Amino acid sequence: MExxxxxxxxxxxxxxIDKLIASxxxxxxxxxxxxxxxxxxxxxxxxxVKANYKCSSKDLIVIEVPEPEPLxxxxxxxxxxxxYEDEDVLVVNKPKGMVVHPAPGHPTGTLVxxxxxxxxxxxxxxxxxxPGIVHRIDKDTSGLLMVAKNDNAHEKLVQQLVDKTVTRxxxxxxxxxxxxxxxxxxxxxxxxxxxxxxxxxTDKGKSAVTHFTVLERLEPYTLVECVLETGRTHQIRxxxxxxGHPLVGDPKYGPRNTLSTDxxxxxxxxxxFKHPRTGEYKEFSAPLPDYFTQxxxxxxxxx
Numbered sequence: 196m197e198x199x200x201x202x203x204x205x206x207x208x209x210x211x212i213d214k215l216i217a218s219x220x221x222x223x224x225x226x227x228x229x230x231x232x233x234x235x236x237x238x239x240x241x242x243x244v245k246a247n248y249k250c251s252s253k254d255l256i257v258i259e260v261p262e263p264e265p266l267x268x269x270x271x272x273x274x275x276x277x278x279y280e281d282e283d284v285l286v287v288n289k290p291k292g293m294v295v296h297p298a299p300g301h302p303t304g305t306l307v308x309x310x311x312x313x314x315x316x317x318x319x320x321x322x323x324x325x326p327g328i329v330h331r332i333d334k335d336t337s338g339l340l341m342v343a344k345n346d347n348a349h350e351k352l353v354q355q356l357v358d359k360t361v362t363r364x365x366x367x368x369x370x371x372x373x374x375x376x377x378x379x380x381x382x383x384x385x386x387x388x389x390x391x392x393x394x395x396x397t398d399k400g401k402s403a404v405t406h407f408t409v410l411e412r413l414e415p416y417t418l419v420e421c422v423l424e425t426g427r428t429h430q431i432r433x434x435x436x437x438x439g440h441p442l443v444g445d446p447k448y449g450p451r452n453t454l455s456t457d458x459x460x461x462x463x464x465x466x467x468f469k470h471p472r473t474g475e476y477k478e479f480s481a482p483l484p485d486y487f488t489q490x491x492x493x494x495x496x497x498x
Contacts (some may be wrong), residue, residue, distance in 0.1 A: 199391055203254040206451060212239065213246040216258060218446055219392045224300040236261060268297055270312035271304065277313070278479050283348040283472050284341055285314060288481045291337040291458065296325045310342060317342070318349035329353055330426060335458025337484050338365070339466035351471035356426060362467030362478060363423040365431055368460040368490065369440040370450065373409050373417045380405045380434040384427040393447055394429045396437050403427045405434045413494040416443060432459060454490070462487055
């Protein structure tokens with residue numbers, strides 16, 4: 196059982212404990228947290244509390260995360276947005292709000308559940324919970340993912356990620372007006388030593404490089420294109436926060452006073468790779484989702 200200590204920050208004063216803890220974990224649902232509270236897995240300053248407990252700044256919350264129960268991944272029909280498919284690889288456009296693979300708190304409704312209903316042949320390298328999954332994007336990030344349909348394709352696609360030859364372009368709306376048109380963020384990312392459910396810039400982290408280009412300035416926001424050279428967890432979200440321009444709507448790395456968007460405004464719009472069998476370079480583009488374009492149009496009108 197994993198034990199996590201969390202001290203409530205000044206700006207979190209008065210927030211319900213179930214809501215606060217659900218925001219700490221990447222894949223923790225509020226109902227799951229409420230069950231942990233009922234089961235006595237969560238205490239505040241050494242005392243048991245109820246799910247509606249209002250946190251006070253400097254409260255010490257201790258979370259004992261239960262060992263995950265084995266999951267049986269069931270196929271679910273869900274009308275996936277498939278951009279490309281052949282005998283080796285599949286490219287899918289994941290909607291915002293969908294988790295990529297099952298995890299505690301998200302046993303169903305994930306991309307993997309949908310893939311298993313759509314396609315009977317998926318690589319088994321990542322085990323039963325992540326069949327075919329070569330790389331991931333966050334739940335509230337939309338966009339393109341490549342999926343391997345056999346182990347040979349999986350190994351070759353992963354090698355391209357290691358060799359940094361995969362094209363990955365993201366579109367993000369960030370806080371503040373970035374004055375320069377181009378930039379490169381080269382800062383190592385690792386687990387946050389204080390908030391273990393978050394990532395941070397740290398000397399002990401792994402190399403992480405993001406190139407960005409300003410596409411449009413919509414004061415007090417900026418639309419940027421980010422090109423990943425590496426693929427660390429939460430890389431764009433952490434890097435843009437690092438340079439003082441966190442993503443709009445980001446509940447983990449952004450300001451609390453932000454636009455209401457149900458998560459970060461981030462879209463994996465371009466994906467390119469060499470086909471694992473033929474070696475031919477293939478590139479795919481997915482337009483911005485409706486919520487993203489509607490938000491931009493509203494900002495343009497105000498601007």
